[in-house]
Amino acid sequence: MYELKSVHKRYGLAKVALRKIELTVQDREFLVIYGPAGAGKSTLLNILAGITRPTSGDVLRNGVSILRVPPEKRDAAMAFENYALYSHLSVGENLAFPLKARGLGRAEVEERVSRISGILGISHLLERRPGFLSGGQRQRVALGRAIIRPADIYLLDEPVGHLDAKLRHKIRAELKALAEDLSATVVFTTTSSREALALGDRVAVLNAGKLEQIGVPADLYHRPANAFVASFVGDPPMSFISVEPRRQGDRVEFVTADGMPVAALAAEAVSNLREEAGSKIQVGFRSNEVRIAEEGDSNALRGRVDVIENLGYMKIALVGIGGDQVSVSVPAGTRLGVGETVAIAFPRDAVHLFQNARAVTHAVPSPGV
Template sequence: MARLQIDSVSKQFGTDHAVREVSLDIADGEFLVLLGPSGCGKSTLLRMIAGLEEPTSGRILLDGKDITDEAPQRRNLAMVFQSYALYPHLTVAKNIGFPLRARHRSRAEIAQRVGEVAGTLELSALLERRPAALSGGQRQRVALARAMVRDPGAFLMDEPLSNLDAKLRSATRAELIGLHRRLGATFLYVTHDQVEAMTMATRIALLNAGSVEQVGTPEELYDRPRTAFVAGFLGSPPMNLFAADVVSQDGQLRVRADGIDAALGLSAESDEHTPVLAGIRPERLRIDPTASAVRGHVTMVENLGSEELVHVSAGTVELCVRTSRPAGVAVGEDIGLRADPADIHLFDPASGLRLTWQEPDSTSPAVHEVAGSAASVA
C-alpha cells in the first residue's frame, strides 16, 4: 500500500521558487508522471518526496502518515536516478543486494531476494558481471532491481531512461509498463519526454515554472488542455496556436484571424468580439481545395516517411498540417484547410486559461458551446 499525498509543497532556493504550492494526491498503484520542461522543478519535487531535500513549506504524507521530517531511509520509498549510480567494483548481484546488506539481512535472505528480482528483470545470467561489462539497458535494469529488492511501497524515478538510445528506450518503456502491472506498486516518474508520459502514465501532472498546470489522464491533457501551455507542450509537432478574435456574424460565432475565418458551430446571442488565443492540432487540419475556413499557401513540405508535414502560411498565421503521404500539394501552391469546430481550442490571451462559450438555454455545456455575450473561463 502506498498512497502519496503532497500537500501545498513549496521549495525556495534563496529567492528562487523551484516548486510552488504543489498539491497532488497519488492513489495506491498509480503510475503518475511528473512532466515538464527543463528547470520546472520536477527533480526538486521528487527529491523532497524521497527526503533528499527539505520543503520550505507544505507536507508530504505516505498512507496518511506525515513523513515530511522523516529520514530518507525510513520512508518506504525507492528512488531510481537518471545516472544509475551503480557501484563499479561490485558485481550485479552485490549491487542489487546492497540495500538489504545495509539493513543487515541474512545472507540466505539476500540471496533469495536477489534471485527473485533478477528473475523478474531477466538479469539472472548477468549476476556475476560488473557494471562496466553491461549495456546501458542492462545497467538500467540493475538500478531498478536494486530499488525493487526492498519491496518498497512506491518507486520514485527521475528520468531513468534518458541515457538509453531510442530503441532501448522504447523497449525499456514497455518493460516498465509491464513491471508496474505485475508489482501493482505506486510509480512516481519524472520525465521531460512527452512520449514517455503519454505511453506510461495513468495520470500526468504537467509542471510549469514550479506550479502544476494540469493533472489528468494523458487523454484529458491532450484532448482538453486546461491552458495554452499544456496545449503547446503536448503533441509533436505541437498544437498550432495563434492570436484571433471570436466574432458574431449572422447569429453565428466565428473565429477570425488574418487568412482564417472558421465557424465555431455555435449560435451567437449578441454582438461578440473577444480576442482569443486559438489552437488546432496539426492532425486535425484537413487539406481541402474547396475549404474557405483557412486560405493560404504552402511554404514547406516535410516527408516523415509515413506522413507529411505541410507548412501553410495563411496571412500572418503559420500553420502546420499533419497528413498521410503523399499530401499531393507543392510548395507555393494556394490551398484551403478545414477544421471540425469541435477541434478548435480557445484560450484567454492574458491568463492562458481555456475558454468556453455557454449556450444560455443549454443544459449540458460541452467544449466551447454556443453563444453567450461573455466568454467564461473553463
C-alpha cells in the same frame, strides 16, 4: 497515499524550484510528472524521497506528516538520472543489494535478479562492473535496482532518458506492465510527451515550478487547461491561430486578422469568453484535426507550406497562415513542396479556444454548421 500540501521550494534567495504545489499520489497509481528541463521535476521527487526539505508546506503519507522522517526510513525505491551504482560491485551484486539488505534467501534473490535483468535486457552483463558499461546500460541497472524490491512508492527520475528509441519503447512497456502486475505506486518523470501519455494513469504537467494541470491523459490531450499544456502535451505540439470573435445571432464566428473564418461556435459554448480590449484569442488545432482541403471543402484557409517534416509513416506540413503556423498531418505518399500554396480544411466546430492562454472551451459542436 502521499500528499504535497502547498509545497514551496526555494534555493538561495532568488531561485524558486517549486511554487505552492498541491498534489496527491494515489495508492497503486502510475503518476507521470511531465515538464521541460528546469521545471522542478527532480526537486519534487527528492521531496517525496525525503532527500530535499521543502522551504514551506507539508508532505503527508496516509494523512500523517513525514517531513521529519529521514529518507532511509521512508520505504521509497529510487532510480535517478545520475545512476549512483556501487562501482566495486558487479551488475548482479548491484541488483541483489536491496534484496540482501532485506534478508531475502539466496534462491529468491537469484530468481528476482534473473527476472528483472531479463526484462531490462541486461542478463548478459551481470558479471560486469558498472565502469565497463555504456550510459544506457548503467541506467538500466539503476532502474533494475529500484524496481527489484517491493516498496511503498517507486520514484523514477527520467529512468529511460539515456536509452535509444528502440529500447525506450520496449522498457517503458515492461515497466507499465510490471507496475500493473505489482499494483505498485510509481512517480515517474519525463520530458517526452509520448512517454507521459503512454505510461501515466494520471499526468501532472509542471512548468517553472508551477503545476499547470493534473489529470488523466485524455483530459490533458483533449481538454488542456491552458495554452501551455495544449502545446506541451501531444506530439507534434498543438498549433494556434490568432482570431477575433464576431457575434452573429446565437453563434460566435472567429475570424483571422484578414477576416477569414476559422471557427464558429454556439454563443453559449463560449459564454465565459470575456469581452475585453486587447485580449489575445487563439484557436488551437492538433495536426490530425486539420487536413489539406479537397475540392468542395467550405471551411478552408489558404497558406504557404514553410516546412515539411518526414516522419516515415506520415509527414507534417507546417503551413503559414497570416502570422501563424499550423501543423498538418499528411499521408506519407503526399507530394507537397516547400513554398507551395495549399488550402487547409478546418473542422469549424472541433476546436480548442483560448483567451489570454486560458482555455475557454474544447470541441463543442455548434448549431447549424
